[in-house]
Structure formats: structure tokens, C-alpha cells
Amino acid sequence: MRINPKKCVACGNCTYVCPMGAIYIDPLLQRATINRDECVECYSCYNGLSKEVLPPATVRFVRRTLANFRVRFEPEPDVCPTTAFEPDELTWPRVVRRAFSDPRVPHESTGVSGRGTEEVKTNDVTGRVGIGEVGFTIELGRPGIGARFRDFQEMSRALAAAGVSFEKNNPISTLMTDTTTGDIRSDILNEKVMSAIIEIKVPVSRTEEIIRIIWEVEKRIPTQVVIGVGVRCDEEGEETVVAPILEKLGYNLRRAKTNIGLGRKEIRDLTKSAPQTEKKELVHA
Ligand code: SF4
Numbered sequence: 001m002r003i004n005p006k007k008c009v010a011c012g013n014c015t016y017v018c019p020m021g022a023i024y025i026d027p028l029l030q031r032a033t034i035n036r037d038e039c040v041e042c043y044s045c046y047n048g049l050s051k052e053v054l055p056p057a058t059v060r061f062v063r064r065t066l067a068n069f070r071v072r073f074e075p076e077p078d079v080c081p082t083t084a085f086e087p088d089e090l091t092w093p094r095v096v097r098r099a100f101s102d103p104r105v106p107h108e109s110t111g112v113s114g115r116g117t118e119e120v121k122t123n124d125v126t127g128r129v130g131i132g133e134v135g136f137t138i139e140l141g142r143p144g145i146g147a148r149f150r151d152f153q154e155m156s157r158a159l160a161a162a163g164v165s166f167e168k169n170n171p172i173s174t175l176m177t178d179t180t181t182g183d184i185r186s187d188i189l190n191e192k193v194m195s196a197i198i199e200i201k202v203p204v205s206r207t208e209e210i211i212r213i214i215w216e217v218e219k220r221i222p223t224q225v226v227i228g229v230g231v232r233c234d235e236e237g238e239e240t241v242v243a244p245i246l247e248k249l250g251y252n253l254r255r256a257k258t259n260i261g262l263g264r265k266e267i268r269d270l271t272k273s274a275p276q277t278e279k280k281e282l283v284h285a
Pocket residue numbers: 003007008009010011012013014015031032079080081082083084085
């Protein structure tokens with residue numbers, strides 16, 4: 001994303017809408033400027049602000065003139081008064097920023113918008129997480145902090161060293177050059193995104209081991225890590241195997257998403273063999 005300095009009148013409205021804090025008013029230029037290294041190409045500024053097409057020279061003149069009388073002329077707070085934002089023609093590797101950060105853009109690798117994965121939300125159809133397995137979603141980044149692919153690689157390498165299997169239908173997995181080492185394409189390692197999710201699954205018996213690996217990596221990377229755990233419920237809709245392990249590790253469990261199997265084609269499948277799948281969000285006590 002770029003801001004056309006010929007159009008910008010430095011009203012500052014856009015500085016409040018950037019979730020990465022990447023827009024600032026340059027004190028020398030007296031124009032809004034984007035820190036390109038921090039911008040994740042989420043398009044919140046471009047899509048989030050209404051656009052007016054006031055003539056920039058006139059707006060500057062009016063603002064300067066009124067300022068002499070100690071009167072401020074400011075546009076409405078949700079408007080870029082001069083339509084100064086101009087999206088770049090994104091090319092590789094920068095285009096991956098937008099793919100992971102603009103929720104309206106579907107991922108080419110999976111066809112899914114947002115972070116590009118359905119996680120266990122469609123487990124009734126995909127069967128990603130089976131009985132006796134734990135599916136982990138390991139999310140790196142958040143608005144305000146983001147994450148770089150080198151951070152994801154730090155995590156994926158540690159998990160690969162533990163011999164886990166990465167979910168194939170996940171955009172981070174498709175960006176790995178080797179899923180046995182967790183290596184991610186070297187040309188995108190410095191690219192920054194709002195957030196993205198690594199997905200793995202392991203036997204239930206490895207739950208604690210995997211969480212401890214994630215904790216270790218978390219100490220080494222400059223971003224936030226959120227762990228989600230997907231498990232199969234029993235016939236009563238409860239889960240009593242993994243929950244005690246997580247509670248022993250200090251988590252307060254919250255059932256975040258429940259898949260009740262309505263996606264199956266055959267209602268017979270639904271009633272006979274589609275135990276619920278739930279995802280817990282872990283809150284460390
Ligand atoms: S909202 Fe538009 S005119 Fe105002 S500072 Fe941002 S880019 Fe410049």
C-alpha cells in the first residue's frame with residue numbers, strides 16, 4: 001500500500017485505522033507515510049476509510065488559512081478526504097502479506113479466505129482429527145504485532161524435529177520446502193503477516209510434549225502464540241481424555257467451536273458415526 005504524497009493533506013485519519021500502526025505523519029514531509037516493512041497489506045486503510053475527492057491544494061490552503069485564526073478544519077474521522085491511498089501491484093514475495101492479512105482474499109493453495117484454513121470447523125467432512133488424536137492449531141501473530149515467516153519457521157522446525165505431521169490443506173504447510181524439516185521457502189522468511197496458523201496432529205499421548213515444545217519456541221520469537229486444541233468428543237458430547245492433561249499444564253479450558261456433524265451428506269452418518277469435534281482455546285492460568 002502507498003499514500004500519494006501529492007494527494008495527502010496530513011489529516012491523520014488513517015493513522016487510527018491501521019491495525020499494525022504502520023502509518024505515521026512524517027514530520028519532515030508533512031504527509032502520511034507507510035512503514036513498508038511493517039505494513040502487512042491488509043487493505044484496512046484502503047477499504048475501511050470512506051473516500052472523498054476534495055482537491056488537495058484547496059484543502060491544504062483552507063487548513064493553513066484557518067490555522068492562522070486558530071481554527072481547525074478536519075475531515076470526518078472515517079474519511080480520507082483526498083483519496084490518497086494507492087494499492088501497489090503486489091508481486092512475489094510481498095503478495096503473501098496480503099494473502100494472509102486481508103480476510104477478503106482467498107488463498108490460492110486452499111481456496112479459503114482469511115488465514116486460509118478451515119481448521120476443525122469442517123472435521124465432519126474432512127475427518128482431519130480422528131478418535132485418539134489431537135489436532136493443534138498454533139497461531140502466530142495478532143493485530144498490532146504480526147509475525148514474520150522466520151517466526152513460523154522457528155516453530156515448524158521444532159515441531160518437525162519432534163516428528164509431527166503437518167496438515168496438508170493449510171497454507172503454511174504449502175509454503176514449506178520440506179515438511180520433514182519444517183523449512184519454509186527462504187524468499188519469504190522476512191515477509192510479515194497479521195497472523196497465520198500452523199496445523200499439526202499427534203496421538204493424544206503426545207499432547208503435553210507438544211505443548212512444551214511450543215512453549216520453548218514461544219520464548220525465542222518476537223510475537224504472540226495462541227494454541228488451539230481440536231479433539232473428538234464422546235457420545236455424550238464430552239471430552240475427558242485431553243482436558244485433564246491441559247488442566248494439569250495450567251490451562252483454563254473454554255470450548256470455542258463445536259462441530260456437531262451437520263456437514264455430512266448422509267444423515268445416517270451423522271447419527272451413527274459422527275462424534276462431535278470440539279476445539280478448546282487455552283487460557284494459561
Ligand atoms: S486520511 Fe488521507 S489525507 Fe488524511 S492523512 Fe491519511 S492519506 Fe492523508
